[in-house]
Amino acid sequence: MKTLIHRSKGSVRYAFKDSIKLLENNKSKQSLIYLFFTYGTKRFKYSTGFKSCFAHWDFKKQRIKNISSLTNKDEVNSSLKKYEEELLEKYRELYNEYGEAVNNQMLKDELDIIVRKKKKEPTNEELDFIGVCNKFITDKGNSITPVTKRVYKQAITHLESYEKEKNVTLTFDIIDMNFYNSFKSYLEDGDFSLNTIGKHIKTLKSFMNYALIEGYTENIKFKSKDFKVVKEITTEIFLTEEEIAEMHKKDLSKNPEYERARDIFLIGCYTGQRISDYNKLSKDDIVTKDGIDYFKFRQHKNKKYNRIVMCPITKEIREIMDKRYNGLPPKKMSEPVMNRYLKKIGEILEFNELVKCEYTKGGKEVRKMIPKYDLISSHTARRSFCTNKYKKGMNIFDIMLFTGHSTEKEFYKYIRIKDEERAAHIAKSGFFNI
Incomplete structure (x- = not known):
């Protein structure tokens, strides 16, 4: 299992969840097949959902062996090839956009779509952008303090004011660097301090993370290193x-x-x-x-x-x-x-x-x-x-x-x-x- 497939600054390999020694001692034991991806100094693993055993696995090719009795071998091998190729392509796109800021969560989000075909769960009531932000606060419930809840609601108020002033309807797909710069300028025009602006951007990123996890969006542009929470050290006093x-x-x-x-x-x-x-x-x-x-x-x-x-x-x-x-x-x-x-x-x-x-x-x-x-x-x-x-x-x-x-x-x-x-x-x- 030493073979590596190199492409676009990343390498993919497949390996079993269980140790080789364990599987070699029991060659018919089924074990999950994991996809391992190495990029830069980082390493990421992901369960493909498929299983195989020592006896049926070609360690050199990292595929199911061509055994006639294995009726689904072609389906599994085809899927493994697809995951490998599409992940490398997605990584290339992410790297071109975010550089070293690419992380495991971004890769997981992409593989969830590729492997599990993850989509937004249907709901009885389709929520718009602001609706999801409000749902985020509701779901937090008593796990957040009244002060934090007030901060979240203030951010929503400013997002709604932004919509009116710019005559736009906010959607998840709009949240990118162009929006970041525009929203930041809007808050600056409102005479807000840098730390207050940073607080609202931090809240926006929390809203987007929630929407991503809950399946309301697949947009991860807010994870860019340039989509940053601005802040500065302010003057604070102490009493002697x-x-x-x-x-x-x-x-x-x-x-x-x-x-x-x-x-x-x-x-x-x-x-x-x-x-x-x-x-x-x-x-x-x-x-x-x-x-x-x-x-x-x-x-x-x-x-x-x-x-x-x-x-x-x-x-x-x-x-x-x-x-x-x-x-x-x-x-x-x-x-x-x-x-x-x-x-x-x-x-x-x-x-x-x-x-x-x-x-x-x-x-x-x-x-x-x-x-x-x-x-x-x-x-x-x-x-x-x-x-x-x-x-x-x-x-x-x-x-x-x-x-x-x-x-x-x-x-x-x-x-x-x-x-x-x-x-x-x-x-x-x-x-x-x-």
């Missing part, structure tokens, strides 16, 4: 430990809503959790182990990984809970409302330092000097925890134990310190003879 302490001691009792927003935010600064976690802590999340109180809960974003975290209840958190909430965490607050209050609190505290912000909006680069208080949001708490613990010399893997970051790369996105501060941190880490 001194600023957090100042916020903690500020008397806001004359405005209870400001006070509660501040207290929830501070718990985020002391635990390093996402807003979806630190904004809903309750009595049931408090546990005691070896004389230390913790918040113990399953992180919302890491539910599928069953990620349970234990955050120590610091003296500052204990003071907040005991002083105003009968020893319990403050009640949850709407995130948009909380963000609005936090900016007001920052202004009261005179966090007026001007921060240089650079971003892309409406397809143009924007540079602004914005007061620090106007950049404070619920997410600032998590960034502040990560940055301050890092500056104090805490091991990043220990920090990640609490934050739930899956990789160092993701963690470092949260480190908002200047290069000279990072250099000083590394210099004190013991790697240099100082």
Whole structure:
């Protein structure tokens, strides 16, 4: 079974699912025939659905032997030849269009059509493009958060607006690079930021993936490397430990809503959790182990990984809970409302330092000097925890134990310190003879 058929930068061979040694010991044992395709450094395998045995297989030709008693040998061999030739031809077409971006899923999609003649399943109600996008959201059900659902619906709203403005009816076949560039320009004309545009393109790709898997389309042009999710690193701030302490001691009792927003935010600064976690802590999340109180809960974003975290209840958190909430965490607050209050609190505290912000909006680069208080949001708490613990010399893997970051790369996105501060941190880490 060493023979390879070379063509268009790819090679095809057929082999049994079971090992040769096993089949040689039992030469009449039937085993599935797999198609193996090697292209570049990648390898792909696919079940042909046919079976044969050691005794009936010609390993040199990679075909069923010409044995008169095998009535369907010609049909099987003809199919194997067809799969081989059509796959190589499809791969050539894909490679010409996508280059190295060709992947196993693309090849599987093509073979599903060639081998299984996969087509869109008939439905009682034929759904149009927007209808399938809405069905995607419905099928997701409770597996997605309300925030994610809102993002999906926003993308649909923009796609519908695009149809009206361009006087076109969107279909799956339209989704190609011409549409990508046109839709991107449309969003830029709407004065959206680059990251917002990228968010809607990412959602569109999710819609298309769903449609492809469910058989509503065979269009895979959205998988091109040029059909990319655009994004940029935006200016994000953190509060220093001194600023957090100042916020903690500020008397806001004359405005209870400001006070509660501040207290929830501070718990985020002391635990390093996402807003979806630190904004809903309750009595049931408090546990005691070896004389230390913790918040113990399953992180919302890491539910599928069953990620349970234990955050120590610091003296500052204990003071907040005991002083105003009968020893319990403050009640949850709407995130948009909380963000609005936090900016007001920052202004009261005179966090007026001007921060240089650079971003892309409406397809143009924007540079602004914005007061620090106007950049404070619920997410600032998590960034502040990560940055301050890092500056104090805490091991990043220990920090990640609490934050739930899956990789160092993701963690470092949260480190908002200047290069000279990072250099000083590394210099004190013991790697240099100082």
